[in-house]
Amino acid sequence: MIQVLKKKKLCVGVLVWIVVSCRLVVQFWYRTIDNVDCVIEPGRCDDDQAKHLKRTYHTLNPKLPTPPGDMGSAVTLGNTDAALANLVEEGYNDQGFNQVLSDMISVRRRLPDDRDNWCKLPDRLLRDLPETSIVVVFYNEAWSVLLRTVHSILDRSPSGLVKEIVLVDDFSFLSHTKTQLDEYFRSYSKVRILRATKRLGLIRAKMLGAWNTTAQIITFLDAHVECEVGWLEPLLDRVARNPKTIAIPAMDWIQGDTMTLDTELSQHLYGKFDWLGNFQWELRTERKQQAENPLDPFDTPVMPGGLFTIDKAFFAHLGWYDEGFETYGAEHLELSFKTWMCGGSMQIVPCSRVAHVQKRKHPYLSHSSAVIKRNMVRLAEVWMDEYAQYYDESFGGLSKRGDFGDVSSRKLLRQRLNCKSFRWYMENVFPEQFDPSKAVGRGEIRSAAKSADQCLDWPLQQNKCGVGLCHGQGRRQQWYFSNQGEITRKDHCLDYDGKRLEMNRCHRMKGNQLWTYEEKAQQFRHVHSGKCLEWSGQNLDLRKCSKTVLQQKWTMQYFNASNVIK
Numbered sequence: 305m306i307q308v309l310k311k312k313k314l315c316v317g318v319l320v321w322i323v324v325s326c327r328l329v330v331q332f333w334y335r336t337i338d339n340v341d342c343v344i345e346p347g348r349c350d351d352d353q354a355k356h357l358k359r360t361y362h363t364l365n366p367k368l369p370t371p372p373g374d375m376g377s378a379v380t381l382g383n384t385d386a387a388l389a390n391l392v393e394e395g396y397n398d399q400g401f402n403q404v405l406s407d408m409i410s411v412r413r414r415l416p417d418d419r420d421n422w423c424k425l426p427d428r429l430l431r432d433l434p435e436t437s438i439v440v441v442f443y444n445e446a447w448s449v450l451l452r453t454v455h456s457i458l459d460r461s462p463s464g465l466v467k468e469i470v471l472v473d474d475f476s477f478l479s480h481t482k483t484q485l486d487e488y489f490r491s492y493s494k495v496r497i498l499r500a501t502k503r504l505g506l507i508r509a510k511m512l513g514a515w516n517t518t519a520q521i522i523t524f525l526d527a528h529v530e531c532e533v534g535w536l537e538p539l540l541d542r543v544a545r546n547p548k549t550i551a552i553p554a555m556d557w558i559q560g561d562t563m564t565l566d567t568e569l570s571q572h573l574y575g576k577f578d579w580l581g582n583f584q585w586e587l588r589t590e591r592k593q594q595a596e597n598p599l600d601p602f603d604t605p606v607m608p609g610g611l612f613t614i615d616k617a618f619f620a621h622l623g624w625y626d627e628g629f630e631t632y633g634a635e636h637l638e639l640s641f642k643t644w645m646c647g648g649s650m651q652i653v654p655c656s657r658v659a660h661v662q663k664r665k666h667p668y669l670s671h672s673s674a675v676i677k678r679n680m681v682r683l684a685e686v687w688m689d690e691y692a693q694y695y696d697e698s699f700g701g702l703s704k705r706g707d708f709g710d711v712s713s714r715k716l717l718r719q720r721l722n723c724k725s726f727r728w729y730m731e732n733v734f735p736e737q738f739d740p741s742k743a744v745g746r747g748e749i750r751s752a753a754k755s756a757d758q759c760l761d762w763p764l765q766q767n768k769c770g771v772g773l774c775h776g777q778g779r780r781q782q783w784y785f786s787n788q789g790e791i792t793r794k795d796h797c798l799d800y801d802g803k804r805l806e807m808n809r810c811h812r813m814k815g816n817q818l819w820t821y822e823e824k825a826q827q828f829r830h831v832h833s834g835k836c837l838e839w840s841g842q843n844l845d846l847r848k849c850s851k852t853v854l855q856q857k858w859t860m861q862y863f864n865a866s867n868v869i870k
Contacts, residue, residue, distance in 0.1 A: 373409035375416050376558075376565025376659075381405065399446045400663030401528075401560030409563060411451040412459060415659070417533040418567045422599050423655035424534070429541040435467040436540060436613065437517035441509040442527035443474040444481065449528045449661060451488070454495060456531040465536055469495045472513040475503040505631030511624050517616065526610040528661040530558065530565075538656040539613040542601055547615040548648040550639070552607050553656035560662045571598070571654040575606035577637060578794055579740060580698045580782075581680040583608055592735055601651040605644070605734035609636025611658055622646060623717045626682060628709045633676030634683045641687045644733045646723040674706075681708040686715055689726040694740040697747060700777040738786065738795075744821065744868050745785035747861025748774055751839045752826065752854055758839065760858075762793065767806040769798060771839050785860060787867045789818045791828065798837075800830050800846055823865060826857040 395403030489495040542551035554570040573585040684692035749760040757774035791798040797810040797817040818831040828837040835846035
């Protein structure tokens with residue numbers, strides 16, 4: 305027993321030695337960088353910044369290996385013993401990413417400058433840009449990630465444009481977020497830590513930060529990002545030119561498993577939402593209106609929520625966020641809808657790039673489904689007009705809304721601002737969005753094959769569609785039969801290629817995803833194959849159409865034959 309305890313202590317001791325050694329080596333690796341003079345335009349370096357913005361490999365000590373994660377490269381641990389594996393798992397459980405790898409990377413790691421040369425043209429931006437206050441809300445954020453966020457702001461922003469960085473502590477309890485954090489940033493004149501006296505939740509914490517800023521323009525960032533070279537100026541340029549524009553950076557990804565920087569897709573995506581209230585990225589090629597220059601700022605119907613620059617007066621004009629929102633969720637949709645509907649605009653700026661750590665989970669999201677639903681009901685009631693019913697149906701309808709509080713003041717705000725209708729938003733801002741009001745059928749699709757109610761259900765197993773007991777709560781059984789002949793939910797369509805019946809991304813090209821519904825026969829017929837959808841009691845498949853086969857009969861909860869395109 306004594307020998308076992310000695311071995312365990314030895315293993316833990318070796319592990320601690322390895323982690324500490326890695327951190328010391330990383331500090332030594334970057335010591336040569338920290339002493340390099342500022343080598344770019346004047347005004348970009350000050351006492352709060354390391355003098356190493358324009359960094360290349362030759363600034364590192366050539367006698368040492370390349371530091372972990374340098375230039376956004378992947379970090380791996382190789383073979384791990386049980387103790388280290390437990391540390392990795394603990395990091396995932398607490399933070400949603402591989403914290404062990406993050407802790408091995410310098411908090412001032414170098415990133416490549418992946419901007420197109422067009423973005424660097426000297427006369428492209430306004431000469432005199434306004435300064436901004438940067439608000440970063442954190443709750444029990446990992447030390448290395450939080451510091452890397454702040455250092456990336458300081459290291460890659462002109463000092464004259466950053467008036468202050470307001471770190472809002474939303475009542476964290478991890479020890480490193482208290483005195484240790486205060487001491488670390490004590491000598492940084494531009495970093496201010498604002499602490500909530502109780503847990504506010506992300507939304508209210510962001511408003512606390514916004515109300516305590518001193519610049520006319522506010523930039524919000526998540527606490528787990530790395531700003532890239534030249535990120536700030538293009539955002540400020542857009543807002544300076546039009547104070548009613550919200551500017552959003554192109555969001556690169558930092559893979560949470562390896563801390564790799566991934567920059568391939570960010571400039572080609574815009575934000576959208578589905579009728580369950582989820583945010584989604586979509587390729588810009590899907591938009592009806594295409595920009596001549598893909599590097600120009602472009603409109604986005606919806607913002608992701610965490611990263612944006614906004615004029616403080618315009619934010620106040622829009623009523624900030626809904627103070628009735630709890631914790632997290634729907635605030636990005638509310639700001640998106642009312643910005644467009646109340647005279648503003650929202651643009652993604654490809655020349656501005658900020659990398660965001662992709663987490664498996666987030667501390668704000670624990671046990672939050674009911675909170676997000678409540679926030680979404682408030683949002684729908686105030687801003688979505690007759691389209692609110694389609695969100696309500698996603699969880700079972702109006703009767704299952706629950707208590708969502710008083711929204712009278714938010715409705716008065718909308719009335720006072722003389723905002724446009726949500727239908728206007730659908731037709732003018734987001735014409736690509738699937739419109740449920742034009743659907744032929746929606747809601748549950750019920751089978752007549754058994755006495756007990758059975759409904760079409762997805763997802764069950766990956767892209768396999770099946771049938772389950774009808775529960776009346778929407779969700780996986782909330783379907784649309786579009787006027788284009790698609791059986792669809794969540795941007796996926798029922799697809800049959802002659803062999804496999806499965807759910808695939810809707811391609812809007814009909815073909816394998818084209819169906820007709822015969823109301824009298826209650827049959828879904830796949831146009832290309834001429835077969836009908838059949839539930840055998842075990843499998844969902846296509847069979848030769850027969851009006852007498854009960855297993856081929858289906859009814860839709862809501863059916864509107866007038867929406868059928870002749």
